[in-house]
Amino acid sequence: MNKFIITFLLIINATFAQASIWTVEPNQCLVTDAREYCETDVIFTLNIDLIEEYCVFEDDVKIGCFLPSGSPIIIKRKIDKPLVFTLVGEQGGIIARANVDLTVLQAQRKRRRVKLPWSIF
Amino acid sequence: MKASCYAALIYILMCHHLSAYASNSSDCGETDCINVGEWELGVAIGIGARSNPLVDGDVLPLIVLPDIAYYGESFYFDNFEIGYQLLPSNNQSVEVFVKPNTERAYFSFWHPDNVLLTFTSSPLDGPSTPTFPTIPGVPNEPTKPVQKEISVDDVSKRDWAIDAGVRWQYYQPSYRLSAFINTDVSGVYKGTNGGVNVAFPWRLNEWQFTSSLGAVYKSTALTNYYYGISIADTKSKDTFQAKGGWQYSFNTSASYQFSDSWQILLRFEITQLHSGMYNSPLVKDKQVTSVFSGFVYRF
Incomplete structure (x- = not known):
């Protein structure tokens, strides 16, 4: 009955993609109700030497590029739907992909009411 | 009433246009979804009333109103309707149910809708006798046959009835269409009623709106049982045979x-009664209006 959203989270194993070119953590947001979501830092770590510029995109939006120092990219994200990130090289080619999934635990089964609320009026 | 119907239709179409921008989910929303196996309990406390079209009928106060529902896998209880849902899918359902027929509410003060408070007057409670200035030779209500009015206090008792029915519903993100037919299974009025309804949910910022248009056919048996005048109601020979017809309503x-x-919570509803009912000497109004404004607490 409580419709307001509680932040939950999180997890878990990092995403190892494309022979561990990069790591994305977490790779999953666990909630107990479909109306809940996670609010967390998503950390992108490059596991190879920086021989060209690598940038991270979410859909077609650039989130950031790895610096020569090799430090990870950290963004704060609300995860209320599955996210897909891509690692793009200098020439624009996609090097790797990583998903952050939204998983609903023990989803409470719902039904649509056959009458609108307050139909007793 | 035609003008008000058109106005209601234009209003709904405008709202529907807004909803195209405001609503983009095909799932049931927070307001019409319920967790299986859990009671949904709400109480609305405020001020409101439903007008009573009967001569000397008490206005029906709306002060404290419950919203009670429980849904199992197929069985449900929803505001005094008990039913079983057949063939549920994402966008349509068929249900069979039983529920009290609310026609009797006009004849008594108590009703599940109401709270036991005595209202002596209300803006919705029109005068039982016309107060318009009388022009000699010109009737006050030219569309209604000139007939002696009969007070609800002077007629024999009408009973509560139980209806059994079947309803088909079709759901889309921007509207909800339903059609139903009910029949009296309690042997009280021995008739039927049925109709169609289309509801448009829409949002504007944090406000959730629902507007609907409905048409309900009430059979001659139903109308005549509650609004006809028989020799049991009057000492004179002036009886009245009420007839079935369509009633149209707008709700927002x-x-x-x-x-x-x-x-x-704010609500408004107006229903146009059919001529076979409002021509009855027991009925003084052609419309029934219901308004409510108040606060809702959800447990």
Whole structure:
């Protein structure tokens, strides 16, 4: 009955993609109700030497590029739907992909009411 | 009433246009979804009333109103309707049910809708006798046959009835269409009623609106049982045979949730009665209007 959203989270194993070119953590947001979501830092770590510029995109939006120092990219994200990130090289080619999934635990089964609320009026 | 029907239709179409921008989910929303196996309990406290079209009928106060529902896998209880849902799918359903017929509410003060408070007058409670200035030779209500009015206090008792029915519903993100037919299974009025309804939910910022248009056919048996005048009702020989017909209604509600458990609720409804009913000497109004404004607490 409580419709307001509680932040939950999180997890878990990092995403190892494309022979561990990069790591994305977490790779999953666990909630107990479909109306809940996670609010967390998503950390992108490059596991190879920086021989060209690598940038991270979410859909077609650039989130950031790895610096020569090799430090990870950290963004704060609300995860209320599955996210897909891509690692793009200098020439624009996609090097790797990583998903952050939204998983609903023990989803409470719902039904649509056959009458609108307050139909007793 | 035609003008008000057109106005209601234009209003709904405008709202529908807005909803194209405001609503993009095909799932049931927070307002019409319920967790299986859990009671949904809400109480609305405020001020409101439903007009009573009967001569000397008490206005029906709307002060404290419950919203009670429980849904199992197929069985449900929803505001005094008990039913079983057949063939549920994402966008349509068929249900069979039993529920009290509310026609009897006009004849008594008590009704599940009402709270036991005595209202002596209300803006919705029209005078039982016309107060318009009388022009000699010109009747006050030219569309209604000149007939002596009969007070609800002077007629024999009408009983509550139980209807059994079947309803088909079709759901889309921007509207909800339903058609139903009910029949009296309690042997009280020995008739049927049925109709169609289309509801348009839409949002504007934090406000949730629902507007609907409905048409209900009430059979001659139903209308005549409640609004006909028989020799049991009058000492004279002036009886009245009420006839079946279509009643049209417009309903709109708005709610604003301002905390986890509290929301504001506003409702308005108008129903145009059919001539076979409002021509009865027992009936003084051609419309029934219902308004409510108050606060809702969800447990």
